[in-house]
Amino acid sequence: MTNINLQNINYQYGDTVILKNIEHTFEAGRFYTILGPSGCGKTTILKMIGGFIHPTDGKVSFDGRTMNGIDANRRKVNTVFQDYALFPHLNVYENIAFGLKVRRISKNEIRTKVEEALRFVNLADFRDRPIDALSGGQRQRVAIARAIVNEPDVLLLDEPLSALDQNLRVDMQYELKEIQKRLGITFIFVTHDQEEALALSDEILVMNNGEIVQAGPPKDIYDEPLNRYVAEFIGDSNIVRGVMVEDNLVSIYGRNYSCVDGGLKPNTSVDVMIRPEDLLITGHDKGKMNVTIDSSLFRGVHYEIGCIDQDGYEWIVHSTKDAEIGQKAALDFERVNIHVMVPGEDEDAFNERLESYQEDEV
Amino acid sequence: MRKLLFIPYLIWIVLFVVAPLGLMVGYSFFDISGNPTLENYGAFFSSEYFEMTLSSFWYAFLITLFSLLVSYPLALAIRQTKHKMFWLLLIILPTWINLLLKTYAFIGMFGKEGLVNAVAAAFGLGELQLLFSDVAFIIVSVYIFIPFMLLPIFNAVDGIDSNLLSAARDLGASKWDTLRRVLLPLSLPGIKTGIQVVFIPSLSLFMITRLITGNKVITLGTAIEQQFLTTENWGMGATIGVFLILAMMLVMTVTSGRSNKETGRVGRL
């Protein structure tokens, strides 16, 4: 089992800075997701761990052993590529056997291992098929089998689900999670899809502009996003400007609301975030904020309702019940559902603050 | 490993592309007995060579023009057939037969009692003196070049979406308008490539002129061959060669622009 440590990694391609001060430890046996928009550097981190590129600055180490300069073919790490990169001139069996063959493993052993891998991904009947006769989901599984047959300590997955249609994607999410549990190896999964990240991961790394913005378990990131960027990237959110009056009291548009955040100097300006599913529509004057229903969209699982408050700001509400457009209503919410974010605060300061007042509460 | 494989190719470029062309230019500055001179260039601009160059360009122009006039409608006709690939193969097939054999066939057909005169006689026409005439040279050259003109044009017209033509008709264009305003502009890259692959060889082929016209038509190619292999005045031959290369570069610049990869050259002459 391998712990992977990225130490102060910088990466430049020509004049473009792609990664800035990346620091992270990937512990053995966990499912990590690197989440971010395209161009944020998430695939670059994957390529660096895979050994396809080497950092301009900083150190990649596996269990304390420096891996800088050691190429992909000499690492116990395998990759499932975004387009699967299955060799078109080889059939399913030959594709899976490729890694074993170039390691000069005996034919019998190759056969045993490949057949085991085929059974593992439920493709035993497809061993002699050409690649172009497979569906997207089957290709995906061949790509996984081809990687895991080499018994890597770490499996890297570069947006492997992005080419699949919606239903298949959800199925494959379950399958991936299942495979990771059975193998017990580290998965590092790259995606720009927040739902995938939330559903699969033990830990999510949210990236932006070549930096890791926030890392942590999915629930923490969802509930306590570090800043506006993370909040908007993960889940839907209502974010408004506010001022921290004192501990446990925040002012939005001049009205004070009780909350659970603290540890800030009085009158610090902050971003206040409330998730749409935490807002409740009640009768006029019965909630914390009077609004008028402005729009309603049926989303299948819920209605997405747009409300305009007295000051003309829009609030999005997710509700299982529809509301009549034009109706006067009010929004209600619990104090724990108000999340206060300080612009410019970094992850360490944020965590420190979180710990300080959470201890107070206990 | 892969770098090692690149070395023979680089040697090839230096030895067979850069060095020969350099030598060619270098030799153009030496006279027949090996002394440095500019006389070759002086001679080239004398009336004798100048007229030869002009006539060579004139013939090349005519050959290119007629090849184009024959090939363009042919490309359109093939575009409409069901088995395009089959017809294309039929066009390409003759290019696989050595040029000399095809030229030789015309010696027989154009001869005094050959096929052409037999047909002419049947129509009550008098005997035609085709062999050893410049008309014969143009006919044979056009015959040889048709496939080379056709292929790039065909590739260009074949790549045109039929919906574009339907759209033009739908917007009220007549057949002629459609041809002039849609088909021609869209197939222009193919036409340019076609002109490129026909015009340059037309300047330089020497075996057709030798076999068909005796020594009546002299092209740049014929002159180079004569200087190198008969007169053995390599300096003069190299000088004409330098001008042929310049002409080639000129034609390439005029006809290049955004050239389509698919319409690339398929054979060489």
Added chain:
Amino acid sequence: MKTLGRSYMVVIFICLYLPIAYLIFYSLNSGGTMTSFDGFTLEHYQSVFTDSRLIVILLNTVAVALVSAGLATLIGIGGAIGLYNIRMKRLKQSLLSLNNVMIVSPDVIIGASLLILFTVLGISLGAFSVIMAHIAFSVPIVVLMILPKLQDMKSSYLDAARDLGASSFDVLWRVIIPHIKPGILAGFFMALTYSLDDFAVTFFVTGSGFSVLSVEIYAMARRGISLEINAISTLVFLVVLVIALGYYFITSRASVKRGGIT
């Protein structure tokens, strides 16, 4: 309009094949001319096959074609892969231009400049110089046939191979070469036809002791009509027909395979 196009096509195709048919027809003429058909005979074929000098020339032609096409293909594979790997756009573009110079250069220029080169290097004119010259003009077309295949190879294939533990040699042998095989094959075939078809370049760089078919035909044709040439033409046509059909089926099968099930 369609029938007009059809008939135009038919007329052109008749014109294209008429000279060839004419040659073949008179190859069976017992008279000595290409103007009047006196009677059927195979004697011209007989004399081709019993002319040991001609047989040697024929073997020379085929040997030159195979050797030069083979070597040109090897050099071209290395060249195409090398060009593909170059990151600097300028350098790549200039090398490609040099590659193309050879393709667009007229044969007289190639022939004359190689004649100068061989003379300067002190290489005597004969089999060796002819083979070198044929390699010279075949390499760029091989490169052009292979390069597109490399370009449409996804770079993730190479990453995947490295990822699975392949050495540089494994990547080349097990991934790149299989992928560009159709291009290699097409390049080899093109080189073969270039070599077989060439007259002008060979004419410049061959010596008195060594001849190939096209040069020999030129010499014979300059002397006048000889129905032996007609017989050779017929044989060449048949061989070409077989090769062309083979080539057609190989390429069309390859394209069916590629464009098949997706």
